[in-house]
Amino acid sequence: MKRLRALLIKEFIQMRRDKLTLAMMLVFPMVQLLLFGYAINTDVKHLPTIVFDQSLQQDSRDLLNSLTSSEYFDIKYVANSFQEINDAVDSGKTKVGIIIPPDFSENLKHGRTATVQVIVDATDSLSASSAISAAQLIGQLKSQKILLQKMQGYTGHTTQNPYEIRIRPWYNSDFVSAFYMVPGIMGVILTMTMVMITSMAIVRERERGTLEQLIVTPMKNWELMMGKIIPYSIVGYVQVTVSILVGILVFDLPIRGSLGLLYGLTSFFIIASLAQGILISTVAKTQMQAMQMSFFVFLPSILLSGFMFPREAMPLFFNLLGNILPLTFYLQIMRSIILKGVGFSIVWPQVLSLIIYIMIALVISIKKFQKKVA
Template sequence: MKRLRAILIKEFLQMRRDRLTLAMMLLVPVAQLMLFGYAINTDVKHLPTIVFDQSLQQDSRDLLNSLTASGYFDIHYTARNFQEINEAVDSGKAKVGVIIPPDFSSQLKHGRTATVQMIVDASDSLSASSAISAAQLVSQLKSQQILLQKMKGYTGHAEQSPYEIRIRPWYNRDFVSAFYMVPGITGVILTMTMVMITSMAIVRERERGTLEQLIVTPMKSWELMLGKIIPYSIVGYVQVTVAILVGIAAFDLPIRGSLVLLYALTSFFIIASLALGILISTVTKTQMQAMQLSFFIFLPSILLSGFMFPRDAMPAVFNLLGNVLPITFYLEIMRGIILKGVGISVLWHNVLALIVFIVLVLTISIMKLQKKTA
């Protein structure tokens, strides 16, 4: 019992001294509860919607009001032509596009079925499913209201349905889950390997006592950073290549955009992930601390980036937190090139966000490393 008590006292004292490890052990369960309790929601509402209303009559406004009142569609944009609809959905600004024909009111007045075309971004299957279900429900309810009004005092047969919303799912019309998951899994694998491997790089040098030998050399801090980043960048490219080849061979993953552009923009994400790992290595003292802090990054990266759960369904605070993670922008790049076939003209803001992240994180890392070695 005395030996057991001595071991327990030693471990508790070690935990007390290792405050970062203790903090991670306490924060990770709290973060998991908060993320799963508040951020994760599979019922996607308030989808950004663009409308091209060629009718501009009261009937079309009533239909749009019904779509908005459902809570699933937020009309943020008004289009003047079909091209603006295409651009908004391609860029991801709008998840849904509603096109009302010019003869919409005329068809209703003459007792014929008035059709409305709805374009849904099916690259996000959960958001698309919510949009399609809500649109079909609104169409049925509006049709029933009109039919009930016309049938008051009428004993004949019911007329045909006044409304018909024709759904056009884009980019993944068959809702193949692998098309949505493979790009996401690629980003998650890169994040896990790049951040974890690099986070322990400088810490390992410090524990082995070789960091001091590197410091006394004429090598500058940014040169040390590059020396740690470049080898792992090659590993990252190999992982991306393997993931794409497996996706094509096993799941018939379509590559609708430029592979050259995909590889070029992947470099920004790899560097951003490696830079994050280096920042972790500069603020931790042991490899165990670096590993724990890396895992603390993985959970938000998986849950808040849009990898599994749509970001449109998340509260504003968690949506904003997801914008801090580089994987959020890389998933937009991957799915944009692979599924939508878009180019740099659409993806430039994601690239800019990654560049800003790289500059900020590497600057902080260099400053902290210089401060430690001064």
């Protein structure tokens, strides 16, 4: 018992000294609870929507009011052409496009079926399913209301449906889950390996005592950072290549955009992930701390980036928190190029965000890293 008591006292003292590890052990479960409790929501509402109303009558406004009142559609933009609808959905600014034809009100007044086209970005199956279900249900309710009014006015009734909601799922019309998941898994694999490997790079040098060899070299801090980043960048490209080949050969993943552009823009994400790992390595004192901090970054990256759960369904705070994660922007780039076939003119905002992240992470890492033995 005395030996056990001594061992317990020693472990508690060690835990108290290792304040960073203790803090991670206490904070990490709390972060998990908050993320799963508040951020994760599969009931997707408030989808950004663009409307091209060619009717501009009271009937079309009533329909749009019904759609927005359901809380599933937030009308963010008003289009003046079909091209504006295409551009908004291609760029990811909106998830839904609603097109009301010019004869919409006339068809309703004369007892003919009034059609409405609803374009849905189906790269995100959960968001698309919510939009489709809500639009079809609202169309059915509006039709039932009109039919009931007609039945109250005279005997007999028409079987013609007043409203017809024509759904057009784009980019993944068959809702193949692999088309949505494979690009996301590629980003997750890169995040997991790049951040975890590099986060332990400098820490491992310090623990092994080889940091002195780096100190006596005439290299500058930024040169040392690049020396740690470039070799792992090659590993990242190998992972991307293998993932793409598996996606094409096994899951029939379509590559609708430029493969060269995809590889070129992947470099920004690889460097951003490596810079994130380097930043962790300058803070952590042991490899265990570096691994714990890597998981602390890895879990929010999976849950808040849009990899598994739509970001539109998250509360505002967690949605904004996801905007500081490199994986969030890389997933948008990957899915836009692979599934939508867009070019650089569409994804440049995401690329710019990655560049800004790289600059901030590397500057902080270089300033924190001191070429001396801790």
